[in-house]
Amino acid sequence: MVNPHLRRIHRADEILFDRSANLNPSHVDRFMRFLSRAADKGVLWWCVAAVLGLVGGRARRGGVRGLLSLGLASGLANGILKPVFPRRRPPPRVWANVLRGVEIPRSSSFPSGHSASAAAFTTGVALESPVTAAVVAPLAAAVAYSRVHNGVHWPSDVLAGLALGGAVAAGTRRWWAVRPEDPAELGPSVDAPALPGGEDLLVVVNPESGPDGTDPREEIATALPKADTRALDTDRDFAEQLDAWVADTQPRALGVCGGDGTVVAVAAAAARHRLPLAVFPGGTLNHFARDVGVTDIPGTATAVETGRAVLVDQAVVHTDVSESAPFLNTASLGGYPDAVRLREKWQPRYGKWPAASAAMIRILAAATPLAVTIDGRPVQVWMLFVGNGRYSPSDQVPMSRPAITGGLLDVRYVRADRRASRPRLLFAAATGTLGSSRVYVHALVPRVTVRVDGDPVALATDGEVVADARRFDFRTVPEAIAVYRPQS
Numbered sequence: 001m002v003n004p005h006l007r008r009i010h011r012a013d014e015i016l017f018d019r020s021a022n023l024n025p026s027h028v029d030r031f032m033r034f035l036s037r038a039a040d041k042g043v044l045w046w047c048v049a050a051v052l053g054l055v056g057g058r059a060r061r062g063g064v065r066g067l068l069s070l071g072l073a074s075g076l077a078n079g080i081l082k083p084v085f086p087r088r089r090p091p092p093r094v095w096a097n098v099l100r101g102v103e104i105p106r107s108s109s110f111p112s113g114h115s116a117s118a119a120a121f122t123t124g125v126a127l128e129s130p131v132t133a134a135v136v137a138p139l140a141a142a143v144a145y146s147r148v149h150n151g152v153h154w155p156s157d158v159l160a161g162l163a164l165g166g167a168v169a170a171g172t173r174r175w176w177a178v179r180p181e182d183p184a185e186l187g188p189s190v191d192a193p194a195l196p197g198g199e200d201l202l203v204v205v206n207p208e209s210g211p212d213g214t215d216p217r218e219e220i221a222t223a224l225p226k227a228d229t230r231a232l233d234t235d236r237d238f239a240e241q242l243d244a245w246v247a248d249t250q251p252r253a254l255g256v257c258g259g260d261g262t263v264v265a266v267a268a269a270a271a272r273h274r275l276p277l278a279v280f281p282g283g284t285l286n287h288f289a290r291d292v293g294v295t296d297i298p299g300t301a302t303a304v305e306t307g308r309a310v311l312v313d314q315a316v317v318h319t320d321v322s323e324s325a326p327f328l329n330t331a332s333l334g335g336y337p338d339a340v341r342l343r344e345k346w347q348p349r350y351g352k353w354p355a356a357s358a359a360m361i362r363i364l365a366a367a368t369p370l371a372v373t374i375d376g377r378p379v380q381v382w383m384l385f386v387g388n389g390r391y392s393p394s395d396q397v398p399m400s401r402p403a404i405t406g407g408l409l410d411v412r413y414v415r416a417d418r419r420a421s422r423p424r425l426l427f428a429a430a431t432g433t434l435g436s437s438r439v440y441v442h443a444l445v446p447r448v449t450v451r452v453d454g455d456p457v458a459l460a461t462d463g464e465v466v467a468d469a470r471r472f473d474f475r476t477v478p479e480a481i482a483v484y485r486p487q488s
Contacts, residue, residue, distance in 0.1 A: 395435025
C-alpha cells in the first residue's frame with residue numbers, strides 16, 4: 001500500500017510538473033536547455049569557480065569551498081541516494097517547442113544531482129562570501145528549475161537535491177572552519193601620543209616585503225607627511241638598526257610596514273623602548289595587522305593622529321643557545337615550520353584550508369618523530385605549535401586568532417607515540433574530531449617548557465628560523481605593547 005504522504009507529494013509533483021510543461025514557448029526554453037547541459041558533471045560550477053579565483057580574496061575561498069562541497073554532494077546524491085531510493089523519471093513528453101526538453105537520463109529521478117550540486121556550490125560560496133553567493137544564487141536556482149522545465153525531474157526531486165546540497169556544504173564547517181573577518185579581541189584602551197601629520201613618528205619599512213613592484217612609502221608620506229620614514233637594510237641586523245635610529249631621532253612612537261618578520265622586530269624595539277606601535281599593512285599576509293584590525297594605511301594614520309591605541313600581549317621564547325626571541329603570532333618546532341611555508345606558498349591559489357591540509361599531508365609523510373619533554377612529561381611529537389593568544393577553532397587545525405589578550409599561549413602538538421598516529425590525525429582532521437583525538441593535544445597556558453631529547457632542532461617564530469637549540473622556554477608577556485588601532 002502506498003504511503004498517503006508520498007501519494008500527496010506525487011500528486012503535487014504532477015500538478016506542478018504539468019503547469020511547467022504547459023507554459024507557452026519562449027526564449028526561456030533555449031536558456032533552460034543550455035543551463036541544464038552546462039551544469040552536467042559540474043562544468044558550469046567549475047567555470048564559475050575559475051572566475052571567482054580571478055577575483056581573489058573571500059570570493060576565491062568561496063569557490064574552493066563550493067567545489068569541494070559540490071564533489072561531496074554529487075557523490076552522495078548520485079553514488080548512494082539514487083541507487084538506494086529508485087524513482088521513475090517523469091513520463092516522456094512530445095514538446096510543442098523543439099527547444100524544450102533534454103534527453104532523459106536512465107538513473108533514478110530522486111534526488112536531483114544537478115540541484116544538489118548547485119545548492120552545495122552556492123552554499124559553500126555563501127559560507128565564505130555572502131555577497132558573492134547572492135550573485136551566484138539566481139544561477140543555481142535557474143539550474144535547479146531547469147531540471148523540471150526540461151522534463152527530467154519531479155519538483156520534489158529538485159527540492160530534495162537543494163536540501164541535500166545545502167546540508168552537505170553547511171557540514172563542511174565542522175572540519176573546515178570559516179575564518180571570521182572580525183579583528184581579534186585585544187587588551188584595554190590606553191593613552192598614546194596623538195601625532196598630527198605623524199610628527200615624531202619613526203616609520204620603518206622593509207622594501208623587500210609585500211607584493212613585487214609595490215612601495216608603500218609614498219602612501220605613508222601622503223597620509224602622514226611629518227613622519228620620518230626609513231628603509232631597513234635587509235643585510236644588516238634589524239635590532240641594531242632600530243636601536244640606532246631610536247637613539248638618533250628620539251621618536252614618540254614607532255611605525256612598521258612589512259611582513260610578519262619585520263613587524264615582530266619593530267614590535268620588539270617598541271617594547272624595549274616603551275614606545276607605542278603603529279602597524280601599516282605592507283606584507284603578503286599581514287597576520288598581525290589583520291588581527292589587530294588594521295586593514296589599510298589611511299586607517300592607521302587616523303589612529304596615529306588621534307592617539308587611539310590598545311594593549312596586546314607579546315610572547316617570548318628563551319633557548320639554551322641564544323638570546324630570547326619575541327614573537328607576535330606563532331612559534332613552532334618539528335615539521336610545523338615546513339608545513340606553514342608550504343601552506344603559505346599554496347594558499348593564494350587553493351585557499352587556506354585546502355593548502356593547510358595538503359601541506360600537512362606532505363610534511364607528515366616525510367617527517368620523523370621528535371622526542372621531547374614538555375613540562376617534565378616525555379613524549380614523541382610530529383610537530384609543536386605555540387601561538388601568542390588564543391587561536392580558533394580549538395578542536396580543528398587553527399585558522400584564526402580571536403584574542404591577543406589574556407596572558408595565554410595556545411599550545412598544540414601532534415603525538416607520534418600513539419599507534420598509527422599519522423592516519424589517525426588525518427582521519428580526525430577530515431571528520432572534525434581533532435578535539436577528541438588522542439594524537440592531538442591542545443592547551444591554553446601562560447608558559448610551557450620544551451626540552452629536546454637529542455640533537456638540537458630548529459625553532460621558527462613568525463615564519464623566521466631563529467635558533468637551533470635543545471631547550472625552549474615559552475612564556476607570555478601580557479599587555480606588553482600599545483598598538484595604534486583604527487576605530488572599528
